[in-house]
Amino acid sequence: MSPSLATPFAHIVDDDEAIRDALSWLFRTRKVESRAWPSAEDFLAAWQPDWRGCIVLDIRMREMSGLECFDALLERGNTLPVIFLTGHGDVPMAVGALKKGAFDFLEKPFDDNALVDVVIRALxxxxxxxxxxxxxxxxAGLLAQLTPREQEVMQLVLVGKFNKVIADELNISMRTVEVHRSRVFEKMxxxxxxxxxxxxxxGRD
Amino acid sequence: MSPSLATPFAHIVDDDEAIRDALSWLFRTRKVESRAWPSAEDFLAAWQPDWRGCIVLDIRMREMSGLECFDALLERGNTLPVIFLTGHGDVPMAVGALKKGAFDFLEKPFDDNALVDVVIRALxxxxxxxxxxxxxxxxAGLLAQLTPREQEVMQLVLVGKFNKVIADELNISMRTVEVHRSRVFEKMxxxxxxxxxxxxxxGRD
DNA sequence: TTCCACACTGCGGATAACCACAATTGAAGA
DNA sequence: TCTTCAATTGTGGTTATCCGCAGTGTGGAA
Incomplete structure (x- = not known):
């Protein structure tokens, strides 16, 4: 675990520069690193699957909205928690966002500390x-090292079958099963x- | 599985008789059985841990509110999905309810069919x-049938230890371990x- | 063509697991 | 007191597992 993984980090996506600055400052005072993005498009263009931290996303923005951005992230398999910020309360919107997996949905004006607390809980x-x-x-990496035959044998071992039975089902000798079985144990x-x-x-098959 | 478990069922908790009647009728037309309760108190007084179905809960009621009722249900270990209905949108309230585990939060006026769809999805x-x-x-029931000693032996078996090692750790003979092990398999x-x-x-230990 | 990974097989021995038969002890109940 | 249950142990025999040693065959990469 490198130190960067342990440092709280938040991506701020908001088209209002004043808010970006305010949030950046707020986070800094609470030891949360952040990076601000002026639009959903900019953020999505730069987004990488291996990013860490969380995403603080404004709902209302000029071009792409926060919700659209969220949908785009979902399609790309984003795993970072998303916290929505919104000026005008809209219950169905909040409910929809949460049911799609957003971490939280905060209505402005919100307590600054509350936001940071939410970010930290999300992280x-x-x-x-x-x-x-x-x-x-x-x-999964270990499993990938197994040859196809080894995987076959492993499946049968995992349901508790005797080597004799496995040999029978795969039409091979018991000795071969033993070899595969042994290799599976070794590799895993x-x-x-x-x-x-x-x-x-x-998580089993 | 008895037929009653397969029949969709909803508890309606609302202090407005007109709404109770309307929802009861609505559910009936969509083959969902229901029972209406005139207050959160009445509902909670009757509530049993083994009830099936789901709970459609109005937020604003005269005495105990829907949210308070929800909290009471959580404390009692309720497992039925709760769907909130509310007249006046309030984002923090909706967010809070969902984060506490409510299944959905619908704002009036809502599409009747949408409500039934939500109920069915919840069920x-x-x-x-x-x-x-x-x-x-x-x-868990099977595990409860094991004697303390059998459970001990089982734990050690589950980490892949040899009977010999288990015998050593428990200061008993190998034969005894074999007996316990065999009894565990039998009972489980x-x-x-x-x-x-x-x-x-x-779900392991 | 040579090298290598993969799959396959046999033999024989050591170790572990499984099991039937048989028995003792102590504690909790009827 | 008699019964029942949990825990304990032994003997001896069968089956399964684990492994070293040794070898064959095939298809793809260098």
Missing amino acids: ESNARRQANQETQANV GVRSAVELAQLLAP | ESNARRQANQETQANV GVRSAVELAQLLAP
Whole structure:
């Protein structure tokens, strides 16, 4: 974990320069790094899948609206939490945004500290999610190292079948199953079928 | 699964008799059974943990408000999806309700069909959740049948330890471990440690 | 053509797991 | 007191797993 991952970070997307500046200053005073974007288009053009932090998104902007920007991010598989800011309350809009996965929806005027608190909570909850996702990705990486045959054998091992049965179902000798099984354990970094099951447990096929 | 579980059902909580009647009629036309309650207090007094269906809850009521009623339900461990109805839009209220787990938050006037659609979606999503939860409960029931010693042995089996090692750690003979292990498999309805791990995988200790 | 990854197989031995048969002890209840 | 249940242990035998040693065949990359 590099220090940059631990430092709170927020992307500010708002077409009002005064607000961008105010939020940047606000975040700085609370030790949250930030970067401000003058439009949804600029933000989307620069957006990278590996970005960290969260996104503070104004709803009403001149060209692309915050909601449209949010939809575009969803399509691109964005995983960063999004916090909406809006001047005029609109319940259906807020409900829709939250149901699509936005982290929060704040109505102006809002308490400055409340916004930062929300940002920090968003980052914390996302960090936990991210951690799980990364271990999942590691497992996927290990799985990718298995040959097709090894994966086949593994599936059958995972349902608790005997080598004898597996050999029968795949029409190969027991010895071959043993070899594959052993290679699977080795590549996955486990020492038994039970450990393998545990490793693959949380998100299984 | 009895037929009553498959029949869509909604509790209507609203102190306006005209609305109760209108919603009851609306639901009936869409094959959704319902029961209307004239106040949050009446509803809470009757509420049982094993109720099925969903709850359509008006925000503004004379005595206890819909939000207070919701909080009371949360404290009691309610699992039914709650759909709020409100006359006057209030973004923070809607956001708060959704973040506390409400299924939806509809502003009057709303499309009648839209409400029923939401109710049906709520029931569907809850049915899936409920199904998972029930299999979890079944597993918990099986686990409860294990003696303390059997549970201890099971934990060690689940991390892939050899009987010999388990025997050592518990200061008992290998034979005893074998007996416990075998009893665990029998009670849990599995035939191998791998199956046991899979059974306990989704929600593990 | 040579090298290599992948899949496949046999033999034999060591270790672990599974199981039937058999039995003892202690505590909680009927 | 008699019964039941949980926990414990032993013996001996079968089955499964794990591994080293050894070897064959194939298709693709260098």
